[in-house]
Amino acid sequence: MLRHSSDLSGTIVKSNKPIAVFSGGEVEIPKSISDLDSVMSQLLPVEHWDTKFIVPPLYPRSDFLIRIYAFNPNTSVTVRNETHEKTHSLTAGMFIEEHLGNGPVVVNSSQPISVVQYAFSENHDPSSHGDPLMMVIPGIHQFSSDYLFPTKTDHNEMKHYVAVIIRNNSLSGLRLDGKLLVAKIFPVHFSEEDYVVVVQELRGYVHKLTHNDHTIKFGALVYGFGANLGYGFPAGFEFLDIGRYPRKVYVYLLLHGIPYGTIIPECIMC
Structure with a gap:
């Protein structure tokens, strides 16, 4: 474990064998808030x-905050x-x-980047319920055609959500646990393609996102406060692996006992 009182963002980790790298810490989000909260996420390899x-x-x-990381020089990001x-x-x-602000954000770059989203501390906006979180955002080329994910916790007062990123003309075929979504829709007309973000509150413990057309791919992020x-x-x-064949990676998470003021650490397993 590498620990330091300063921000370690930009640190390069190399290995001659497969490893997983988790990043996080006790932070103030935003920095003007004198309230430390723990955040953590597994990072994607640069490849x-x-x-x-x-x-x-x-x-x-x-609202929320995003961080964008570059690995290559002369990376242009819009x-x-x-x-x-x-x-x-x-x-x-x-x-x-x-x-x-609080609407969808589109990020395009000339070379590969990593985008991470953070929620603010509850003290930043007293009208908001919940503490910070940290999520690695999938790129559009990493979208899949189905997802299976859990949300169960021992904290009954929590509310859970899934945000789905999908092309507008494919929205009608989207299904959550076999049913149409009754959700909040955020248009993304300012993207190069006509996408929408659909946010659905979740009830129950394990969920499956699918589409009637198995060739349609979409992104999905799960969060709760x-x-x-x-x-x-x-x-x-x-x-896409070396042979250029799709390889799905599902995310498994701790199902019980969210420690006070922290997120659930994710564990990516192939």
């Missing part, structure tokens, strides 16, 4: 970074939402932060 992302809102929270557009030039190991609690994780990824 699986992407160039196109849609970051969903953390409905019903009022970040935009419905009202703003910014372009940045990143060097190797550099990261930037963006805080653009409670009193002094927050968690979030991507529901899965689909990667």
Whole structure:
């Protein structure tokens, strides 16, 4: 374990054998809040970074923060939402932060990047329920055609959600546990393609997201908030291996006992 009082973002980890790398810490989100909370997530290896992302809102929270990490020099990154557009030039190991409100955010880059989403502390917005979370955002090329994920916890006061990123013309075929979604819809008209983000509150313990057309791919992120609690994780990824065949990666998480003020650590298993 590598620990330091300073931010370790941009640290390069190399290995001659397969490993998993988790990152997190006790942080103030935002930095102006004098309240430390724990966040943690498993990171994607650089070989699986992407160039196109849609970051969903953390409905019903009022806003969120994203960090964007570059591995290659001269990486151009464009970040935009419905009202703003910014372009940045990143060097190797550099990261930037963006805080653009509570709507969907589109991120495009000239070279592969990693995008991580953070929820703010409950003290940042007293009207919001729940503490910070940290989620690695799947790139559009990592979307899958189905997901199986759990949400069970021992905290009955928590509310759980799934945010689905899908093309607008494919929305009608989306199914959660075999049923149509009755959800909050956020248009993403400012993307290169006509996507929407659909946020559905979840009830029950294990869920399956599918589409009537098995060739349609979409992204899914799961999150939840409670009193002094927050968690979030991507529901899965689909990667292309060396032979260029799709390889699905599902996310499994701790099903019992969220420690006070922390997220549930995710564990990616192939």
